[in-house]
Amino acid sequence: MLDRFKNSWVDCARLLTTARRIIDVPSPTGNAGAALDELAAILAADGFHVERVAAGHDAAPALFTRLDSGRPGPTIQFNGHVDTVHLPFVPSAIEGENLRGSGSCDMKGGLAAAVEALRAVRDSGMLKAGSILLTAHDLHEAPWGDGHQLDQMITSGIVGDAVLLPEPLHGHLPMVGRGQACWKATVRRPGPPVHEVMRPRNEPNVIAIAAELIGRLMSLDVRLAQDSNSPAGPPSAFVGQIHGGEIYNGYPQECWLEGTRRWLPGTDRHEVEREFRGIVDDLVRESGATIDLMYRLVRDAFYLDESSRFVEVFERCYAESSGKPLAKGPKPFVDDGNSFWSLANVPAITHGPRAGGQHTLDEWVNIEDLVRVARLYAETATEFCNGPATQ
Numbered sequence: 001m002l003d004r005f006k007n008s009w010v011d012c013a014r015l016l017t018t019a020r021r022i023i024d025v026p027s028p029t030g031n032a033g034a035a036l037d038e039l040a041a042i043l044a045a046d047g048f049h050v051e052r053v054a055a056g057h058d059a060a061p062a063l064f065t066r067l068d069s070g071r072p073g074p075t076i077q078f079n080g081h082v083d084t085v086h087l088p089f090v091p092s093a094i095e096g097e098n099l100r101g102s103g104s105c106d107m108k109g110g111l112a113a114a115v116e117a118l119r120a121v122r123d124s125g126m127l128k129a130g131s132i133l134l135t136a137h138d139l140h141e142a143p144w145g146d147g148h149q150l151d152q153m154i155t156s157g158i159v160g161d162a163v164l165l166p167e168p169l170h171g172h173l174p175m176v177g178r179g180q181a182c183w184k185a186t187v188r189r190p191g192p193p194v195h196e197v198m199r200p201r202n203e204p205n206v207i208a209i210a211a212e213l214i215g216r217l218m219s220l221d222v223r224l225a226q227d228s229n230s231p232a233g234p235p236s237a238f239v240g241q242i243h244g245g246e247i248y249n250g251y252p253q254e255c256w257l258e259g260t261r262r263w264l265p266g267t268d269r270h271e272v273e274r275e276f277r278g279i280v281d282d283l284v285r286e287s288g289a290t291i292d293l294m295y296r297l298v299r300d301a302f303y304l305d306e307s308s309r310f311v312e313v314f315e316r317c318y319a320e321s322s323g324k325p326l327a328k329g330p331k332p333f334v335d336d337g338n339s340f341w342s343l344a345n346v347p348a349i350t351h352g353p354r355a356g357g358q359h360t361l362d363e364w365v366n367i368e369d370l371v372r373v374a375r376l377y378a379e380t381a382t383e384f385c386n387g388p389a390t391q
Contacts, residue, residue, distance in 0.1 A: 009120035010374045016099065016367065018042055019112035022082060023092040023101040029083040029144035033060035035108075036082055039115075039136055046119060055137070055152035062137035062149055064158055067122050069385065073130025076310075076381045077160030078118065079150075079336055079348075080111030081140035085359050098364040106358035109365035110166025110373060111136060113353060117377035124378075130385030133160045140336065142298045143182050150336055154343045162310035162384060163340050164377055166352035169331075170369070173315070174350050176232040177331030177338060178262040179269055179301035185213060185280060186256040187244075188290040199251035204289035206255040207244045212287070214239050214257065216279050228264055232301075232330040235263045237276075265301040273297075299334035300342035310347045310384060317379045318351075321372070351376070 021042060027035035040050045040063050052061040060083075066075075084103040092101035099109060118134050121127050135158060139145030153159070187206040194200075217237045224235040237259070244255030263272045273295055280293050304311065306328070318326045331337070337348030353373045355365035 009124045010116055010371055010378065011119075012367070012371050014119070015112055015116040015370055015374060016094070018115055019099060019104070019109050019370070020092040020101075022108045022112065023099075023103050026089045027082050027084055027103065027138075028086045029139060029141040031059065032083040032138035036060055036063055036136060036138065039063065039082065039111075043115070043134075048118075053153065053156075053158065055149045055156070057139055057149040060138040060149075062135065062153060064133060064135045064153075065118075066131050066133050067118055067127060068131040069127045069129050071129045073385050073387060074162065075131045075133050075160040076384050077133040077135060077163040078114035078377060078381075079135045079163050079165050079340075080107055080114060081138065081150075081336065082108060082111065082136055083138045083140050083145060084108075085141050086144060087359075087361055090361055090363070094367070095364075097367055099367055099370070100362075100364045102363060104365045105168050105355035105363040107167050107352065109355060109370055110168065110352040113370045113373040114164070114166050114377055116374040117381065120374060120378040121381055126382045126386075128386045130387075132381050132385070133158075143296065146296055147299060147336070147339055151339055151343060154339060159340065159344055159346060161346065162308075163337065163346055163348040164314075164380065165335060165337050165348060165350045166373055166377070167335050167350050168352045168355035168358060168365070169350050170352055170354055172327040172329035173304075173311075174302075174331035174337075175304045175306060175328050176230065176265060177302035177334065178232050178235065178264055179267070179272075179338065179342075180298040180334045181261045181269075181273065181276075182258075182296050182298055183261060183276065184256060184258040184294045185210075186254055186292045187213070188254045188292070190290075191253070193246070193253055194251050196249045196251050204287050206252055206289060209283065209287045209289045209291075210242060210244060210255040210257050213280070213283055213291075214242070216283065217259070220279065230264050232264060235267070237261050263301060265303040267301065269297065269300050299336075299338035302331055302334070302338040302341050302348075304341070304347055304349065308347050311349070313384045314349055314351075314380050317376060317383060321376055321379070
């Protein structure tokens, strides 16, 4: 059945034009308003009614549009972010079989494929029930964004009955994923910077205290790793950076360290945070140092019910298009699907084009696979929304 979208309705040139137009608008997280404006203009020129909503982020109002059949039925949502990590901007370019540029992989290319799927369904006239909701937003990429714009959209009711997210993951169907928080702890002492031989013995040694905190977090990590054999991987406490001092023989005033905390579905994220803060508070009491802790939720954990009709439809459409089933596996990162499940219990499938270089200056996405994703999204949407009775 996917053949009906194979050549007639999905337009590769139109898809690429859309992708390049939004790639060529710089959109670092927190400042993606111009890219959202560009996408809104593209959709409006195509005849779609676009609505904007600040959702707690006036600098870059999110957008949404609907393709409605006019008949009762479920709503499938195509959701994507237009913001990119804070790296120097790289404009779009076609090199061989790939499209390159900032956000081409993560995830403006995939979002353009979702837009093309929306057009294909409309032009085909094959949507006989329900509707398709397309949403795009800012504040996805941590640590600059915390996802609260999308969270407000979800809690305010701008959400479908099932969601497709074209993030660059295509080799398996992610069924379970860990939640994540970012943290930064800064250890300080009260006195001025001095030479090491003049250091006051009654003031805390910030590097030693930071080292003690690392030790306690590593002990937590070891314990957490023994608690689960989940396919998502174990819960974890991770330290990725430590910085202190200005010169080899200066007695530093502060030392900071930074990392992540991850947990599994079924774990109370609030309890995870309380435990983490308790470790830091205990060390403050014991050492006499000041420790300023920044702890920021990125996304809660994720789970996908493989018995849901949405999963069955997606797997069938994928198998029909590829000639083989899609393997199941874990979600290696956190994405917006975590929010849809944790906030609204909505099934969300992450599946995008073959791509690479995310969070680098060398992002790319395969053009042929963009077309594949557009066709797959169009077929999944019509099959899911039309339902068994109208097929």
